Amino acid sequence: xxxxxxxxxxxxxxxxxxxxxxxxxxxxxxxxxxxxxxxxxxxxxxxxxxxxxxxxxxxxxxxxxxxxxxxxxxxxxxxxxxxxxxxxxxxxxxxxxxxxxxxxxxxxxxxxxxxxxxxxxxxxxxxxxxxxxxxxxxxxxxxxxxxxxxxxxxxxxxxxxxxxxxxxxxxxxxxxxxxxxxxxxxxxxxxxxxxxxxxxxxxxxxxxxxxxxxxxxxxxxxxxxxxxxxxxxxxxxxxxxxxxxxxxxxxxxxxxxxxxxxxxxxxxxxxxxxxxxxxxxxxxxxxxxxxxxxxxxxxxxxxxxxxxxxxxxxxxxxxxxxxxxxxxxxxxxxxxxxxxxxxxxxxxxxxxxxxxxxxxxxxxxxxxxxxxxxxxxxxxxxxx
Amino acid sequence: xxxxxxxxxxxxxxxxxxxxxxxxxxxxxxxxxxxxxxxxxxxxxxxxxxxxxxxxxxxxxxxxxxxxxxxxxxxxxxxxxxxxxxxxxxxxxxxxxxxxxxxxxxxxxxxxxxxxxxxxxxxxxxxxxxxxxxxxxxx
Numbered sequence: 001x002x003x004x005x006x007x008x009x010x011x012x013x014x015x016x017x018x019x020x021x022x023x024x025x026x027x028x029x030x031x032x033x034x035x036x037x038x039x040x041x042x043x044x045x046x047x048x049x050x051x052x053x054x055x056x057x058x059x060x061x062x063x064x065x066x067x068x069x070x071x072x073x074x075x076x077x078x079x080x081x082x083x084x085x086x087x088x089x090x091x092x093x094x095x096x097x098x099x100x101x102x103x104x105x106x107x108x109x110x111x112x113x114x115x116x117x118x119x120x121x122x123x124x125x126x127x128x129x130x131x132x133x134x135x136x137x138x139x140x141x142x143x144x145x146x147x148x149x150x151x152x153x154x155x156x157x158x159x160x161x162x163x164x165x166x167x168x169x170x171x172x173x174x175x176x177x178x179x180x181x182x183x184x185x186x187x188x189x190x191x192x193x194x195x196x197x198x199x200x201x202x203x204x205x206x207x208x209x210x211x212x213x214x215x216x217x218x219x220x221x222x223x224x225x226x227x228x229x230x231x232x233x234x235x236x237x238x239x240x241x242x243x244x245x246x247x248x249x250x251x252x253x254x255x256x257x258x259x260x261x262x263x264x265x266x267x268x269x270x271x272x273x274x275x276x277x278x279x280x281x282x283x284x285x286x287x288x289x290x291x292x293x294x295x296x297x298x299x300x301x302x303x304x305x306x307x308x309x310x311x312x313x314x315x316x317x318x319x320x321x322x323x324x325x326x327x328x329x330x331x332x333x334x335x336x337x338x339x340x341x342x343x344x345x346x347x348x349x350x351x352x353x354x355x356x357x358x359x360x361x362x363x364x365x366x367x368x369x370x371x372x373x374x375x376x377x378x379x380x381x382x383x384x
Numbered sequence: 385x386x387x388x389x390x391x392x393x394x395x396x397x398x399x400x401x402x403x404x405x406x407x408x409x410x411x412x413x414x415x416x417x418x419x420x421x422x423x424x425x426x427x428x429x430x431x432x433x434x435x436x437x438x439x440x441x442x443x444x445x446x447x448x449x450x451x452x453x454x455x456x457x458x459x460x461x462x463x464x465x466x467x468x469x470x471x472x473x474x475x476x477x478x479x480x481x482x483x484x485x486x487x488x489x490x491x492x493x494x495x496x497x498x499x500x501x502x503x504x505x506x507x508x509x510x511x512x513x514x515x516x517x518x519x520x521x522x523x
Binding site: 036037039040041042043044045046047048049050051064065066067068070074127128130132133174175176177178205207208 | 429430431434437438439440441442459460461462463464465468469470471472475478479485486487488508513515516517518519520521522
């Protein structure tokens with residue numbers, strides 16, 4: 001183990017895969033509404049790759065594939081479509097192995113929905129928390145297409161004894177790092193889960209989990225297993241570090257900075273209601289209209305409203321929701337603001353979802369920094 | 385270390401060249417006429433001067449403990465992951481315990497030196513961290 005001089009196979013393959021896909025982007029069409037000057041990523045980790053999207057590139061309903069945030073736990077060995085197969089075993093009558101072609105012959109299903117990393121916003125918590133220092137952009141909205149998990153499990157003859165779907169990807173950890181093995185409650189995955197091999201109408205890119213990944217609408221990204229190679233219905237939840245220690249959230253809020261025993265935590269599941277400002281003028285003129293824009297989403301299937309406050313939450317005015325929407329997708333919103341007086345102004349945004357959950361002023365501090373959803377604000381200099 | 389880094393950069397450059405050569409071309413089997421490079425540049429939809437994601441990496445700052453960080457941390461992840469943290473001594477100690485448990489190569493008698501280095505450089509009052517801005521990826 002010797003620092004930079006040691007380019008092991010995983011790293012080599014990771015870089016090679018990046019290099020191989022890079023030229024494709026040189027001629028990619030910019031038909032998705034994001035101008036060239038905004039097409040870049042904020043690198044949070046060079047390898048394994050972690051990168052978030054700048055907010056000014058998150059202003060469209062569908063987030064382009066090349067601008068979608070990337071979160072790798074370690075350098076994956078990207079699977080080729082040829083030879084790839086999805087094993088279905090466990091509590092089923094007929095264990096299966098499905099190829100990409102098998103999946104494409106099954107009834108197709110799509111979901112346009114938000115994928116958010118559980119740790120998005122970790123850098124905004126105080127006191128600080130170890131981990132990838134995501135700010136706002138470990139989130140995106142895409143159209144995911146593939147087959148329903150329910151259809152695959154029915155084809156395999158799902159037994160009534162199964163309660164959890166254990167999920168396995170082809171990425172293997174280095175050294176003694178525990179594997180990223182997970183499980184999802186069967187009830188959720190049967191209702192909404194998709195095994196996706198397309199993203200926004202293109203084959204699912206390797207960097208986003210291709211040939212196929214799990215899509216769990218409304219739930220945080222830790223459930224969306226990438227490079228999916230095996231699913232296994234089981235009576236009990238998966239065990240291991242990434243179930244029993246990581247990706248857990250306090251059952252009740254604790255004091256910031258104070259550790260919480262695992263017994264008093266539960267798995268992260270639904271994402272929290274949240275609104276983020278993507279566009280606000282740095283300067284505005286008193287009496288003249290300015291427009292503020294953003295997106296809002298929730299683990300509930302829809303957002304009911306987005307509001308803007310000029311007085312840190314004392315009063316709120318409604319923003320206009322864009323009509324384009326799908327269950328668990330984000331809502332773009334805009335707010336026409338006419339500043340009344342010159343000086344420094346701050347605008348706060350908050351969302352309320354279709355179940356009535358209201359975005360809180362501050363995200364609830366938790367030991368791993370998950371699901372930050374405190375109000376987002378923008379400072380504007382108002383001139384006379 | 386510098387020589388090794390240079391070797392590494394050369395390897396990455398070779399991989400990039402290989403990637404360019406292996407890039408999918410138009411499916412037509414007919415011989416293609418070479419188009420002027422200008423036409424291709426006009427289609428670039430991002431700043432081509434940006435580094436490819438994962439090729440421009442943070443480096444640990446000089447000082448006692450740098451060699452330990454280079455040897456112990458970057459096998460699994462780049463130094464970016466470390467230098468963006470702003471943690472207390474207690475938090476860094478917990479991180480080193482976790483990472484050595486997972487196989488990070490930190491000699492037991494050097495552990496405190498590494499923790500001191502991390503606290504000094506990446507403590508709670510450290511300077512603002514500026515991440516690398518990279519090309520889009522993933523189409």
